[in-house]
Amino acid sequence: MKFDKLKELSPADREKKLLEAKRDLLKLNGQAATGTAPKSPGQVKQLKKTIARLLSLKE
Numbered sequence: 415m416k417f418d419k420l421k422e423l424s425p426a427d428r429e430k431k432l433l434e435a436k437r438d439l440l441k442l443n444g445q446a447a448t449g450t451a452p453k454s455p456g457q458v459k460q461l462k463k464t465i466a467r468l469l470s471l472k473e
Contacts (some may be wrong), residue, residue: 417467435461458469 439461
């Protein structure tokens, strides 16, 4: 998600989005560890960026 869109969310929605992104990243990392090819290889990078954006807004 873009930074501007994340700024518009309420703090509670940002927390939900952060937990959801972390859960998805954990699932994708688990798939990679077992050798399963991810559906979208660029999704891991996007999730990491989204998590970083959310954490920077949190402070």
